[in-house]
Amino acid sequence: MILTLLALLTLLVGGSVLLLFANALQKRPLVAAALALGSSLVALMFFAAAFGQEATLLGMIHTGGLTSLGGSLLSLIAALVALGALANPGKYRAGVGEFYAFILYTALGGALMVGANNLLLLFLGLELVSYSTYVLVGYYRDDRYSTEAASKYFTLGAVSSAFLLYGISLLFGAGGSLYYDEIAAALAAAPAHALLYPGLALLLVGFGFKLALVPFHAWTPDAYQGAPTMVAALLSVGPKAAAVIALGNLLLTAFNAEGVSFIWQQTLVVLAVLTMTIGNLQALGQTNIKRLLGYSSVAQLGFVAVGLATGTLPGFQAAIFYALGYAFTNIGAFTAVAVLRDAGVGDELDHYAGLAKRQPIVALLFTLFLLSLAGVPLLVGFAGKLFVFQSAMQVGLIVLAVIALLNTVLAFFYYFRVIVAIWLSPAAAPASPLAVNAVAVTALAVSALLVVALGILPAPALELIAQALEAAPVGLMVGR
Amino acid sequence: MITILIALPLLAAGVSTLFRDERSSKWLALVVSGLTTLISLGLWLGYDLDRGGFQYLTQVAWIPGVGVSYLVGLDGLSLPFVFLTALLTLLAVMTEWKRDGKAFFALFLLLQAALTGAFAALDLILFFFAFELGLIPMFFIIGIWGYEERRYAAMKFLLYSLVGSVLLLAAILATASWLAAAAGGPISFDLRVLIERAPLLAAAPTFALLACLGFLAAFLIKLPAWPFHTWLPHAHTQAPTAGSMLLAGVLLKLGGYGIIRFNLTLFPDAMLTLQPLLATLAVVGILYGGYVALGQSDLKRLIAYSSVNHMGFVLLGVASLTALGLHGAVYQMIAHGVITGLLFMLVGMLSKRTHTRAIAAMKGVYTAMPVLGSLLWLAMLGGAGAPGMAGFIGEVVSLMGAFANPATAVFAALAVVGVLVNGGLMFWTIQRVLQGEPGSETPKDDLSGLELAAAVPLVFLAILWGLWPPSLSPYIDSAVQPILAAFEATVRVVLP
Numbered sequence: 001m002i003l004t005l006l007a008l009l010t011l012l013v014g015g016s017v018l019l020l021f022a023n024a025l026q027k028r029p030l031v032a033a034a035l036a037l038g039s040s041l042v043a044l045m046f047f048a049a050a051f052g053q054e055a056t057l058l059g060m061i062h063t064g065g066l067t068s069l070g071g072s073l074l075s076l077i078a079a080l081v082a083l084g085a086l087a088n089p090g091k092y093r094a095g096v097g098e099f100y101a102f103i104l105y106t107a108l109g110g111a112l113m114v115g116a117n118n119l120l121l122l123f124l125g126l127e128l129v130s131y132s133t134y135v136l137v138g139y140y141r142d143d144r145y146s147t148e149a150a151s152k153y154f155t156l157g158a159v160s161s162a163f164l165l166y167g168i169s170l171l172f173g174a175g176g177s178l179y180y181d182e183i184a185a186a187l188a189a190a191p192a193h194a195l196l197y198p199g200l201a202l203l204l205v206g207f208g209f210k211l212a213l214v215p216f217h218a219w220t221p222d223a224y225q226g227a228p229t230m231v232a233a234l235l236s237v238g239p240k241a242a243a244v245i246a247l248g249n250l251l252l253t254a255f256n257a258e259g260v261s262f263i264w265q266q267t268l269v270v271l272a273v274l275t276m277t278i279g280n281l282q283a284l285g286q287t288n289i290k291r292l293l294g295y296s297s298v299a300q301l302g303f304v305a306v307g308l309a310t311g312t313l314p315g316f317q318a319a320i321f322y323a324l325g326y327a328f329t330n331i332g333a334f335t336a337v338a339v340l341r342d343a344g345v346g347d348e349l350d351h352y353a354g355l356a357k358r359q360p361i362v363a364l365l366f367t368l369f370l371l372s373l374a375g376v377p378l379l380v381g382f383a384g385k386l387f388v389f390q391s392a393m394q395v396g397l398i399v400l401a402v403i404a405l406l407n408t409v410l411a412f413f414y415y416f417r418v419i420v421a422i423w424l425s426p427a428a429a430p431a432s433p434l435a436v437n438a439v440a441v442t443a444l445a446v447s448a449l450l451v452v453a454l455g456i457l458p459a460p461a462l463e464l465i466a467q468a469l470e471a472a473p474v475g476l477m478v479g480r
Numbered sequence: 481m482i483t484i485l486i487a488l489p490l491l492a493a494g495v496s497t498l499f500r501d502e503r504s505s506k507w508l509a510l511v512v513s514g515l516t517t518l519i520s521l522g523l524w525l526g527y528d529l530d531r532g533g534f535q536y537l538t539q540v541a542w543i544p545g546v547g548v549s550y551l552v553g554l555d556g557l558s559l560p561f562v563f564l565t566a567l568l569t570l571l572a573v574m575t576e577w578k579r580d581g582k583a584f585f586a587l588f589l590l591l592q593a594a595l596t597g598a599f600a601a602l603d604l605i606l607f608f609f610a611f612e613l614g615l616i617p618m619f620f621i622i623g624i625w626g627y628e629e630r631r632y633a634a635m636k637f638l639l640y641s642l643v644g645s646v647l648l649l650a651a652i653l654a655t656a657s658w659l660a661a662a663a664g665g666p667i668s669f670d671l672r673v674l675i676e677r678a679p680l681l682a683a684a685p686t687f688a689l690l691a692c693l694g695f696l697a698a699f700l701i702k703l704p705a706w707p708f709h710t711w712l713p714h715a716h717t718q719a720p721t722a723g724s725m726l727l728a729g730v731l732l733k734l735g736g737y738g739i740i741r742f743n744l745t746l747f748p749d750a751m752l753t754l755q756p757l758l759a760t761l762a763v764v765g766i767l768y769g770g771y772v773a774l775g776q777s778d779l780k781r782l783i784a785y786s787s788v789n790h791m792g793f794v795l796l797g798v799a800s801l802t803a804l805g806l807h808g809a810v811y812q813m814i815a816h817g818v819i820t821g822l823l824f825m826l827v828g829m830l831s832k833r834t835h836t837r838a839i840a841a842m843k844g845v846y847t848a849m850p851v852l853g854s855l856l857w858l859a860m861l862g863g864a865g866a867p868g869m870a871g872f873i874g875e876v877v878s879l880m881g882a883f884a885n886p887a888t889a890v891f892a893a894l895a896v897v898g899v900l901v902n903g904g905l906m907f908w909t910i911q912r913v914l915q916g917e918p919g920s921e922t923p924k925d926d927l928s929g930l931e932l933a934a935a936v937p938l939v940f941l942a943i944l945w946g947l948w949p950p951s952l953s954p955y956i957d958s959a960v961q962p963i964l965a966a967f968e969a970t971v972r973v974v975l976p
Contacts, residue, residue, distance in 0.1 A: 405646040
């Protein structure tokens with residue numbers, strides 16, 4: 001319990017120090033980045049050490065298991081993003097302290113969401129994540145696109161939060177409590193209250209916005225395109241990973257009563273099919289790499305939704321694994337885009353032509369991330385897909401699994417468009433070599449290592465997730 | 481030992497990206513593929529025929545949570561292909577010795593590892609891993625080092641194969657989940673466990689049929705059978721010589737191998753239902769492939785279409801569901817791997833000299849370059865299925881098997897016409913390319929020692945397996961007979 005608290009405190013203190021001393025750090029971007037990297041790594045250690053120490057703090061937040069796992073993941077994401085930003089510290093001069101502080105706050109909010117046992121704490125964590133990312137998306141104050149992205153993201157995000165809060169209030173009416181376990185007990189004891197379904201629907205709409213599930217995904221490509229690239233990296237994985245674990249935890253713990261679970265499972269099935277298919281179809285026509293990755297991340301979350309839609313522990317386990325693998329892969333991909341941008345390559349697909357000749361190392365690593373996103377064996381993307389499909393097959397969702405599989409073909413098409421541009425197309429302009437610094441290559445290599453290692457040996461991570469789920473109250477509520 | 485065959489090329493491919501100069505990566509590829517050729521030959525010779533079944537088994541739990549294990553083993557069906565994979569990689573490296581680009585050789589090693597893994601895998605997910613992983617190096621080999629329309633060809637190859645693979649994965653997952661539920665045991669992708677459980681599928685014929693079709697989709701595209709063959713002419717024509725060699729020599733064989741290894745053992749009932757369909761596809765492929773090949777003006781494209789014809793015999797042999805037909809199908813696959821590998825190698829050497837693949841631009845090659853000419857002559861005779869070459873035995877035994885089963889006898893009769901068409905095609909091509917007086921543009925530089933050394937092993941094997949089947953047949957028999965015995969027991973019919 002202490003360790004989890006320490007981890008949360010580390011993130012809080014780290015972020016606050018960065019904010020308090022923002023003026024002093026303004027001239028020392030390296031110190032700020034190092035501070036952020038250090039706090040997130042310390043938090044990661046605390047979270048990891050807390051694994052297996054189950055307790056409930058004031059009934060509000062669980063420690064151990066899932067919290068430890070999700071907190072570690074989010075701290076690692078924050079560390080990777082900070083490392084990626086460190087590759088070009090001069091780029092984030094507009095407010096050095098703020099930039100890194102809000103990265104840490106995103107991780108903090110995410111950890112609260114993951115561990116929450118109370119709907120209000122869940123909402124609080126979610127808002128902390130949202131507000132931090134609102135600021136980060138609009139970080140380039142003078143840039144038209146960044147401001148546009150931030151205002152779109154903020155408006156839709158605020159509306160979705162309102163949906164969520166309203167849903168929570170209705171659920172409070174239906175279940176008589178804000179605590180997950182008490183809601184579950186109330187639902188098990190009495191027939192479903194009339195307010196339950198509207199409340200659940202609004203809750204799913206709210207989460208749908210945060211996870212960018214179709215049809216609530218319209219903000220995604222604009223936000224990714226306009227935001228600083230490392231922020232897009234954070235945005236595409238941090239809040240998503242937290243929301244996936246939090247949503248799965250909430251649904252499986254509180255709303256797993258017979259007759260209730262069927263409703264949200266069916267809803268998620270529909271959302272998953274729409275998200276995968278429409279996300280992929282929209283990605284097909286993109287010519288801007290950040291928009292392409294934006295739509296691709298929409299589609300990727302569709303696969304996660306398949307895992308959640310099964311309503312089983314193996315499905316949830318697969319969804320968490322998928323989110324984990326997707327997080328490392330997507331951070332890697334966006335970091336590669338950021339690194340290339342710093343080296344003078346534009347964001348249009350045409351600018352990537354002949355990249356393999358100009359910067360073979362980054363080209364190779366970027367290709368690795370794209371292959372993982374597409375789902376090529378021996379990379380983590382394939383392992384995640386395999387587990388998700390299998391969990392769907394096991395509960396008889398064969399049609400859903402087949403639709404998901406066919407979607408991977410669509411996805412291959414646009415990921416390989418980028419790969420073709422990088423490797424097979426001749427460069428338009430004279431192909432001068434591109435210089436990248438060592439920090440950038442390190443940041444990419446760390447992600448690549450995780451992608452390959454988890455792809456070849458997924459078993460330990462899968463086992464950890466299974467343990468976390470067994471220990472958490474989730475395990476108690478699901479009839480296995 | 482099998483693990484070494486897979487791991488060694490994989491490691492070498494990784495190491496070779498670290499080298500700064502191209503020479504060392506070339507040498508590394510040569511040494512590794514040479515070594516693996518010897519090891520696989522050793523495994524073949526060390527296989528205990530009397531005991532039969534899967535030998536050299538290695539099993540390691542890999543992802544126990546979902547029932548996936550690293551399980552490899554070899555039997556008489558997979559041994560020749562594992563050997564052929566290593567050998568053709570070695571010869572491909574020798575053929576392309578002059579080529580620059582260190583990634584080129586690394587990709588071939590990666591391809592070798594993937595293909596070996598696919599033939600050796602006895603866990604369905606492991607098989608799928610390797611099956612799918614093979615696509616990536618081939619995509620880059622065609623796309624980067626191919627001829628003028630390489631990007632289109634590479635993309636078409638990738639997407640076609642991919643559609644097949646996802647249906648295969650869906651079928652694998654669905655079948656394993658269904659069987660685990662029906663048997664009341666934990667989920668497993670171990671082929672031996674699945675075969676044990678397979679009779680339970682009799683309770684759900686529709687499901688079995690759909691799952692069988694999912695497997696077939698991947699394998700028929702890979703084979704390729706008409707009408708899923710349209711990726712092949714592009715891929716073959718545009719691929720560099722070494723790429724064509726491996727594509728024709730080994731990659732296509734995964735299709736026929738998969739049908740025999742998985743479809744026949746897991747879905748006997750469904751395969752019996754689909755027999756007329758498969759036989760029809762086979763005969764159309766035989767006739768259509770041969771006929772279209774007649775109209776080609778591009779030499780590589782011509783051979784690609786004749787491959788469609790050859791692969792039709794494989795499918796026909798399998799569809800006959802007789803021991804004879806199955807034996808012929810495997811024999812034909814091995815023979816085709818050797819002969820067409822040789823054909824693509826020689827045609828590549830020829831077109832490197834003439835700077836064209838157009839048949840019209842070649843004349844009197846035999847007179848101009850006697851060594852290359854005579855080898856090409858021999859290879860084309862092999863392609864025509866001339867007696868004394870391995871292809872003859874494959875085709876004849878497939879046809880005999882098809883004739884032996886009354887259900888497929890009509891198809892066999894039609895397929896004989898295809899033999900004629902293909903024979904005519906090859907002889908006509910010999911006439912156009914090899915015979916006659918060389919024109920003023922015909923180059924005169926004959927094969928170098930290295931090129932000759934690359935061709936000789938294949939010539940030797942084509943003739944060895946053509947004249948002395950006992951060196952190959954017992955191995956095929958030891959694998960095919962049990963498959964068919966189990967088949968007959970499950971569907972409760974005694975096939976002729």
